[in-house]
Amino acid sequence: MDRESFIEVCIQQAPTPCYVVSEPLLRRNLDVLRSVKERTGCRILLALKGFAMFSVFPLIRKTLDGTCASSPDEARLGREEFGGEVHVYAAGFSNRDIEELLPLCDHYSFNSFDQWKRFRPLVEASGREVACGLRINPECSTGRVALYDPCARYSRLGVKREAFEGESLDGITGLHFHTLCEQNADALQQTLETVEKKFSDLIPGMRWMNFGGGHHITRADYDVELLCRLVKSFMERYGVQVYLEPGEAIALGTGVLVATVLDVINNEVDIAILDTSATCHMPDVLEMPYRPQIVGAGDPGRYSHTYRLAGLSCLAGDVIGDYSFQAPLKPGDKLVFEDMAHYTMVKNTTFNGVRLPSIAIYREGGLEVMRTFGYEDYRNRLS
Numbered sequence: 001m002d003r004e005s006f007i008e009v010c011i012q013q014a015p016t017p018c019y020v021v022s023e024p025l026l027r028r029n030l031d032v033l034r035s036v037k038e039r040t041g042c043r044i045l046l047a048l049k050g051f052a053m054f055s056v057f058p059l060i061r062k063t064l065d066g067t068c069a070s071s072p073d074e075a076r077l078g079r080e081e082f083g084g085e086v087h088v089y090a091a092g093f094s095n096r097d098i099e100e101l102l103p104l105c106d107h108y109s110f111n112s113f114d115q116w117k118r119f120r121p122l123v124e125a126s127g128r129e130v131a132c133g134l135r136i137n138p139e140c141s142t143g144r145v146a147l148y149d150p151c152a153r154y155s156r157l158g159v160k161r162e163a164f165e166g167e168s169l170d171g172i173t174g175l176h177f178h179t180l181c182e183q184n185a186d187a188l189q190q191t192l193e194t195v196e197k198k199f200s201d202l203i204p205g206m207r208w209m210n211f212g213g214g215h216h217i218t219r220a221d222y223d224v225e226l227l228c229r230l231v232k233s234f235m236e237r238y239g240v241q242v243y244l245e246p247g248e249a250i251a252l253g254t255g256v257l258v259a260t261v262l263d264v265i266n267n268e269v270d271i272a273i274l275d276t277s278a279t280c281h282m283p284d285v286l287e288m289p290y291r292p293q294i295v296g297a298g299d300p301g302r303y304s305h306t307y308r309l310a311g312l313s314c315l316a317g318d319v320i321g322d323y324s325f326q327a328p329l330k331p332g333d334k335l336v337f338e339d340m341a342h343y344t345m346v347k348n349t350t351f352n353g354v355r356l357p358s359i360a361i362y363r364e365g366g367l368e369v370m371r372t373f374g375y376e377d378y379r380n381r382l383s
Contacts, residue, residue, distance in 0.1 A: 006362055007256070007295055011334050013367040014258040017276040017357035020367060021053060021255040021341050029218040029250055030063040036217060036224065037063070040231040042242040045087060047213045048074045050247020050342045054081040055361060055370045060250065068245040072100035079104045087210070087245070089135055089176060091156055093119060102126045109133045109176040109210065112159060113167050120171060131208065133174035134159055140179055140194035142187040143214075145288060151179050161198045169205060174240070178212025182248065185226040188215065192230060203238050210243040217249040248342045255341025256295075257282065257357060261333040262312065269322075270307045272329045277311030278320045280354045282340060283347050285320055295336040297323040305329070313352040350378045 010020050033044055043065040054077060066085030067078030078086045088101055089109035098119050101108075108123060108130060110116040116134060123130060137158030141151045150157040158177065179191045188211065196203070203209065211231070216222050231242050259276035278285040285292060300306045303324040311318035320337075348356055356373040 007336055009362060009365075009367050010256055010258050010336055014360060015358050015369065015372070016258050016260040016334065017281060018258045018360055018369070019255055019340060019345055019357050020258060020360045020362050021056060021251070022362045023056070023059065024362075024364060025254040026056060026059060026251070029252060029254060030060065032218045032224065033249065034063045036228060036231075036244075039228045040242070041235060042231050042244055043085070045085065045243060045245040046078075046082065046250055047245045047247030048078060049346060050213070051251040052077060052346050053251075053341070053359065055359070057082045064250070066106075069105075072097055072104070075101055075104040087243070098122050102128065105130065107131045107133065107174070109135045109174075111135050111157065113163065116172070124171075131173045132171055133176050133206075133208070133210070134172055135176045135178070136161075136195070136199060138177055138179060138191060138194045138198060140191050142179060142183060142190055143181045145181065147287065148181040164202065169202065172206075174206050174208035174210065175199065175202065176210035176212065178214065178245075180212065180214025182216050183214055184216060184219075184221070185223040185230065189226065189230055192234065203240065206238070206240050208241040208243060209234070209238070210245065213245045213247055215244060215246045215249055216252065217244075217246060218252045219249075251341035253339055255339070257337040257340035257344065259335050259337065261329050261331050261335065263331055264307070264329055270305075272307045272309050273312055274309060274320075274335065275312060276337075276357065277313045277318055277354055279311060279313055279315050279318050279349070280351050281311075281348050281357055282320070282337070282344050283349070284343050286317065291321045292340065293338040294323055295338060297325055297335070300324055309335075313354055315351070350381060353378050
């Protein structure tokens with residue numbers, strides 16, 4: 001695929017702001033994931049919390065086995081729009097949640113023994129054949145950002161090993177852990193060593209193990225060979241079905257956010273106001289935080305014209321970052337933010353009444369706008 005052609009089509013054809021996902025790039029990622037499945041026998045689920053663009057589900061479900069959700073609405077989207085297996089995990093379920101999830105889900109991972117015991121009668125009375133498991137906390141931190149560390153001190157996510165003492169595992173068929181965030185296979189290796197050290201006496205009684213998400217499998221430097229060895233070896237040793245549930249790895253590098261410069265002002269530094277917003281349209285820029293790359297731009301000072309790029313909302317901190325350009329920015333110029341498919345559409349907001357970006361698909365030679373948003377989308381969130 002010609003990346004330059006993709007970017008040029010985005011600049012020429014995309015209404016702004018607009019998320020554009022490239023179908024050829026998505027196929028490239030799916031080829032990698034298909035290879036992992038074929039080499040190991042694992043099953044891979046689409047984590048809807050990271051990417052839920054259902055207009056490309058018909059393509060993704062040719063490779064992946066289903067979806068994983070953390071709410072009834074995500075589970076319903078997975079069941080109705082994707083098909084295949086539907087797995088669900090949440091830090092806490094209500095009675096209403098379980099009642100809505102019962103006709104939708106095939107796998108439940110509970111966050112505590114109390115939740116499992118409370119809802120076991122409802123699940124078993126549903127008449128559906130389902131698998132129930134527990135999320136474990138291996139207490140193995142490998143990430144860089146505390147906000148995204150499920151094994152941080154005082155974490156609410158997962159059952160620690162000592163909490164299993166005196167508890168029955170009758171009815172539990174699998175264990176689930178999720179410890180990674182945008183990491184390579186060496187972090188999984190470290191986590192697995194800890195999991196086996198602490199839970200190896202429990203794993204032989206299980207039928208499945210869910211290795212969670214955070215695996216950057218489709219990143220250029222990801223060690224796919226090590227991942228395959230780890231997964232295959234684990235399955236052979238314990239005789240369990242392994243699941244992976246990446247969200248980012250499916251959409252990584254497949255999409256962009258196209259924006260337009262609205263105004264250029266100066267307050268000691270040059271500031272370009274865009275028709276997009278960090279807080280509304282790419283919240284991880286502020287939450288993670290991270291600095292997205294822009295096609296043709298560089299770090300401050302690399303090129304002759306440096307600007308602070310800012311959103312159009314009234315939040316004082318709605319700032320994307322400082323970038324340099326080879327030519328001065330002016331109103332009407334379009335900027336293309338890279339890697340904007342995941343954790344954008346699923347997290348964006350209509351704060352300030354700022355409209356959500358349109359959503360489009362790029363196919364060889366052309367761009368199709370799948371969805372635009374307007375006043376009703378803002379109004380219907382409120383009462």
